[in-house]
Amino acid sequence: VLLIPEGRDITVRKLAEQELQRQNQRSQLLSEVTLKIRQSLQLEEILQTTVTEVQKLLQADRVLICQLHPDGFGTVVQEAVLPNWPVILGQNIIDPYLGTDYVNNSYPDENCPLLNLNPATNHPFNNELLAQFVVKANLVAPILVKQQLWGFLIAHQCDNPRQWTTFEIELLHQLADQIGIALSQAQLLENLEEMVAERTAELTATNQQLQQEISDRQQAEEALRQSEEQLRLITDALPVFISYIDAQQCYRFNNQAYEDWFGRTRTEIYGLHIRELWGETVYQRIQRYIEVALSGERVTYENDLLDREGNTHYLSTTHIPDVNEQGEVKGFFTVIIDISDRKAVERMKDEFVSVASHELRTPLTSIRGSLGLLATGKLGTLTEKGQRMLEIAVNNTDRLSRLVNDILDLQRMESGKVxxxxxxxxxxxxxxxxxxxxxxxxxxxxxxxxxxxxxxxxxxxxxxxxxxxxxxxxxxxxxxxxxxxxxxxxxxxxxxxxxxxxxxxxxxxxxxxxxxxxxxxxxxxxxxxxxxxxxxxxxxxxxxxxxxxxxxxxxxxxxxxxxxxxxxxxxxxxxxxxxxxxxxxxx
The missing domain is CATH 3.30.565.10 (Histidine kinase-like ATPase, C-terminal domain)
Structure with missing residues (x-):
């Protein structure tokens, strides 16, 4: 059995408790500083908070952050320095040792401190540079962002040499790691903000374009509405039926004449099928003409219909196809003219012509017979001039007879008597x-x-x-x-x-x-x-x-x-x- 003196056991336990206290203190300090760093996502504010808190924590004369550039130069981007020492914020540091190899070559154990400066020591910030900034002790920790060397977190002691403790070295490295995380988040936020700004600009441009399109469409719709109102005023004033019928044979436009004829409002007529509006009997009579129009051909025909009072009207209907640029028939326009008065005049004219022709036929026959008798010479010989006059009379009589016969033939055909x-x-x-x-x-x-x-x-x-x-x-x-x-x-x-x-x-x-x-x-x-x-x-x-x-x-x-x-x-x-x-x- 190995016996350990009681005094030695107490000493080990005290050392362990002290180490545990230091770890707790380091964790607490790290948490507090990290919390302050993480409270902002603005890059400049993060860096300023870091150097200020680290300077207080280490009681250093100067704490700075140096950002490394691709060409090997470094720039001091933030600094916390006591009043008695020179300010190096914004200065460029030209040192051949700055670079991505610094982390691997200078700190293989990631915890190497820089103690009191020795001119013979080979380190990133050479003796001349450190002497310029009145640095007696130097502690450096790399800042990595996404596994890439971004820069360095540096603590300076200027009044006298200083032995950096392991606690301080580890704390500085951990704080540098937190800075790297904060910088990564800040860059992500910055990139996100840029993307948001870019997307916002795109959405703004798209919104403006949509607003312009909406405005243009509203203007076009207003112009179309005014045009339709003008068209309706014109068509309503005309004594004809005017309508537009789509490819499904449904009414999409009609003028006042339709409302007067059917006794229905424009709203009631809109959307009705031709069969529904005119009835099955009339639809069967005009269906073939509708099919011709929907095939793309213009067609005109006449029809007789009864109005609501039972009066017969003769209507002349024309269907005009509406064909788009692709050659497709979208529908057709219809113009219907009431030709009842014209038909009545034509009937009167036909009756007059028929009666007149019949009345002319008998005297014409007698005149032609008499002229023929004169032409035979049985009533005497005519002079040469008389003979010419007789030929003229015969020719005109024959012409008049043909005219009368043609009139009678045509009249019989049209009246259905042939x-x-x-x-x-x-x-x-x-x-x-x-x-x-x-x-x-x-x-x-x-x-x-x-x-x-x-x-x-x-x-x-x-x-x-x-x-x-x-x-x-x-x-x-x-x-x-x-x-x-x-x-x-x-x-x-x-x-x-x-x-x-x-x-x-x-x-x-x-x-x-x-x-x-x-x-x-x-x-x-x-x-x-x-x-x-x-x-x-x-x-x-x-x-x-x-x-x-x-x-x-x-x-x-x-x-x-x-x-x-x-x-x-x-x-x-x-x-x-x-x-x-x-x-x-x-x-």
Whole structure:
């Protein structure tokens, strides 16, 4: 058994208690200083607090922080110094020993003190530099930020040499570590503040841009609202129906005329489907025209409808497609004009023309007979001048008779009194018959008729189609120069039969290509006198073609000639069998 003297045991215990007290004191001091350092995240304030607290704690003459630069220079960025000693704050320290190798080479045990200065000792701050700052004892601890040497925490004793204790050395190193942590946090905060400032600037710019966009949009919306109000004022003042219908056939705009007609407010009409507003019966009648508009084509048609009081109105409707830049149909505009008054005038005019034509036919027959009798010479021989006057009278009488007959034919067609006998017929036969009928007239005008008969079956009234071909050939001959050629052809195209009459005449201006199919319309008003036309031939042709479910139109180049086209349906089939003959009313 080993016996330890009691006195020695007490001494060891006292030393242990003293060491424990020193550790507690160091921990307490470190905590207090660390707390003060950590109370701020501002770099300058952290450094100032550090040097002040360390100077008090170590009772040193000077405590400073030197920040190391990449070029090896150091700058004193903070300092706490007693009044009797020189101030070195802001000075640059040029020392070849400053650098990243300092930590590894100078302090391998991280606790090496610098005692009383010895000129022969090799250390970071050389003797000349320390003598300049009146330093008798020097203690240095590296400050690391993210494992990189940032600078040094340095304590100077200037009045006399000083032996730094282990406690002081360890405390300085621990405080340097805390400074490194605080600096890292401060840099992080600074970077964060920069990021926040940058992001704030971006958000501010974005917000300003959004505000500008909002302002621009509000101005655009206000301009649009004013434009819509002006448009509505204008459209409401017009005696026509004006509306916009989207691709789903729902109303998105309508003027006052709709409200007056239906007895509904603008809000009640908005969003309604066409079927809901006009009713199923009317919708079935106009649906095909709506589909044409939604396919991107403009369409115009006439319709008769009853108003709320039960009165009949004749309406002319035009659908104008709304097509975007990509070619998509977004909807269509609709303009409806009440043409009831015009229709009434047309009926009165038709009735008058019909009555007048019937009344003219009998005296014209008598006049033509009398003129014919004079022309035979049985009532005596006329002088040369009398003979010329007789020829003029006969020609004008024939012209007037043709006009009366055309008027009566057209009036009967439009009133539904003409009965067309539709049957299977051959297009080649119709072309040959029409050419034979017009051969004499063409030969007289020295014009060549070129035909290309093709055997195609079609469903039509052969007499009416033959009349149409003869009228078109007659017009072509009248307006073609001698020595030219007129072509008459036929072909099949998309389940239809297409006829073409092409001439080399003077042509038709583009603004006349539609109006020439109206009654009493000609390219030149003098044509009726010079060419002997009535201005009804093309109107009769169009009526015949439309009664067959076809179309008639013209294309022309002024000075080169014109081409008239019309289509007819191919052989009609019902129940899988051809019908050889069937009677249809034109009504």
């Amino acid at each position: 009965r067309m006998v539709k049957q299977d017929c051959n297009a080649a036969d119709l072309i040959v018959q029409a050419a034979e009928a017009m051969h004499a007239m063409a030969e007289k005008e020295r014009i060549t008729l070129s035909i290309a008969p093709v055997s195609i079956l079609l469903w039509a009234d052969p007499d009416s189609i033959l009349q149409t071909l003869i009228n078109l050939l007659s017009n072509a001959i009248k307006f073609s120069p001698p020595g030219s050629t007129i072509w008459l052809t036929v072909e099949t195209q998309n389940q239809e039969v297409l006829f073409q009459v092409k001439d080399q005449g003077r042509g038709i201006p583009a603004n006349k290509l539609q109006s020439i199919f109206e009654r009493f319309q000609q390219v030149d008003a003098s044509d009726s006198r010079k060419k002997g036309g009535t201005g009804l031939g093309l109107a009769i042709c169009r009526n015949i073609v439309e009664q067959h479910g076809g179309r008639l139109w013209a294309e022309s180049v002024v000075g080169e000639g014109s081409t008239f086209y019309f289509t007819l349906p191919a052989v009609r089939k019902e129940g899988g069998h051809n019908h050889d003959k069937q009677v249809y009313s034109t009504h």
